[in-house]
Amino acid sequence: MSLRxxxxxxxxxxxxxxxxxxKVGMYVCGVTVYDYCHIGHARANVVFDVIFRYLQFIGYDVTYVRNYTDVDDKIIKRANERGISSDALAKEFIQAFDEDMKRLGLAEPTIQPKATHHIEHIIDLVKRLVERGIAYEAAGDVYFSVGEFPSYLKLSKRNMDEMRSGARIAPGEHKRNPMDFALWKAAKPGEPSWDSPWGPGRPGWHIECSAMAMQYLGESFDIHGGGKDLVFPHHENEIAQSEGATGKPFVKYWLHNGFVNVNQEKMSKSLGNFFTIRDILNSYDPEVLRFFILTAHYRSPIDFSDQNLQEARLGLSRFYEALQAADEVLAACKQSDAESDAGSALEAAFREAMDDDFNTAAAIGQLFDAVRTINRLITEKGFRKNREKVAEVRELRDALLKLGDVLGLFASEPAAWLKQLNLALLAHSGYTEADMEEFIRHRQEARKNKDFARADEIRDKLAAKGIQLLDGPQGTTWKVR
Known part of the structure; x- marks a missing residue:
């Protein structure tokens, strides 16, 4: 099956x-850097990170461009509120974005351009549109004339007459048509500005992406991505200004990820259900958030809730537990010269799922099947002496790690990850790791003194808190259920 x-x-x-x-050229709209990133940003960036990784995995040479919008009305407004320059505010939140994405395990894009570093390219593109009669200057502003681009709204499939009837010209705008949009904005006092043929000003929001995409990927390229909220007006306007300037198709494939709801409601600051990535990572491991995002198909809406994150944490722990168990049992087995096609079969099933429009949910389902097989095999009687079954577990373990890397998962050492999970869960019980050492020591003393009632009392007290004591050859350990 080829990729669809x-x-x-x-x-x-x-x-x-x-x-x-x-070769693949891919452009994904980045963030406007005026605040900390929220769960919606996490989803979009994780989704396209996996698409980037998978395209590389199946052999493509990918040029992945993701921009920073570092000049914008929101940035200027927030900078004025804080009494700092727009440039200082943008640098602060570019750094915050980079920190958040690194914690989420994102691979770095090939190129990460900033709008303010491409003013010359933006001005050149606006000039081309003016020269072709598709844009016009008015009082230092430059607007794109949508009436001169007959296929406007072909991406969003909206009705032009309905859109025009609801559009208004805001005070201070000099549009000929309410649907026209700004390519260049005349400077206002105190705003950052650059010299241009139309006087001092700064770019409109949409033009920067066209200029940067074409600078690094050419006038036509393969994939343009972003959230569904960008289909209109941002991506619609990108198409109009890009194709209006070049006369060529701008993008071959448009990919958009679905929305994030919070407890089945649209995320909104006014509703008090707005969560930044940093809010979430205060309570959950970054890989849990990444795993949660990938358990749904990227085009589907996804419901963010504490319960769903807890379920994702449980699901991810099953992988790490299987990997740890496989590591332990394989270390105790002699190297088997037997062969198994289990790993290649798992990879084929994984690729079949991902080739169906990057279906990470189905791909993770295939990986869960491998976990179940590992757990079944290593508990079978005589497993360690069965060379074929040992080879199968080794193949599945190696394939899980290889395919997990495509998803940005299973990068930690299993024992260390599970220990951190246990400690995080333990904190909710009110106990500490030192407390657990004391409980285990007192229980061992009670058992040594044949005070089994006391030993059972300690075990039951912890069990009531969801803490399970595990007695093994190496002593007693604990696990939070």
């Missing part, structure tokens, strides 16, 4: 065939 992707432009899945064999 859902193209927002056509509204259907299409066989993926890049413009240049073996």
């Amino acid at each position: 992707v859902y193209n927002t432009m056509t509204g259907r899945k299409e066989t993926f065939e890049p413009l240049h064999p073996g």
Whole structure:
């Protein structure tokens, strides 16, 4: 099965065939850097990170461009409120974004351009549009004339007459048509500005992405991505200004991830259900959040809740427990010269799922099947002496790690990850690791003195808190259920 992707432009899945064999150009809209990133940003960036990784995994040479919008109305407003420069505010939140994405395990894009570093390219693109009669200058502003681009709204499939009837010209704007949008904004007192043929000013929001995408990927490229909220107006306007300037198709495949709801309601600061990535990572391991995001198909809406994160944590722990168990049992087995096709079969099933429009939910389902097989095999009687079964477990363990890397998962050492999970869960019980050492010591003393009632009392007290004591050859350990 070859890779098929859902193209927002056509509204259907299409066989993926890049413009240049073996190479993929991909542009994903980055953040406007005026505040900390929220769960919606986490989803979009994790989704396209996995798409980037998978395209590389199946052999493509990928140029992945993700921008920073570092000049914008929101940045200027927030900087003025804080009494600092727009540049200082942008640098602060670029650093915060980079820190958040690193914690979420994102691979670095090939290129991460900033809008303010591409003013020359933006101005050149606006000039081309003015020269072609598709844009016009008015009082130092420059607007794109949507009436000069007949296929406007072809991505969002909206109705132009309905859109026009609801559009208004705001005070201070000099548009000919309420639907026209700003390419260049005349400078206002105290705002950052650059010289241009139309006087001092700064870019409109949409033009920067067209300029940067074409600078690094050419006038036509393979994939443009972002959240569904960007389909209109941002991506619609990118198409209009890019194709209006070049006369060429701008993007071959448009990919958009679905929305994030919070407890089945739209996330909103006014509703008090707004969570930043940093809020979430105060309570959950970053890999748990990443795993949660990938358990749904990227185009589907996803419901963020504490319960769903807890279920994701449980699911991820099953992988780490299986990997730890496999490591331990394989270390005790002699190296087997037997062969197994279990790993290659798992990879084929994984690729079949991912080739269906990057279906990470189905791919993770295949990995869960491998976990179940590992757990079944290592508990079978005579497993360690069965060379074929030992080889199968080794193959599945290695494949889990290899395919997990495509998803950005299972990067930690299993024992260390599980210990951190246990300590995090233990904190909710009110006990500490030192407390557990004391409980175990007192229980061992009670058993040594044949005071089994006391030993059982300690065990039952902990069990009531969800803490299980595990007696083994190496002594007693504990686990929070």
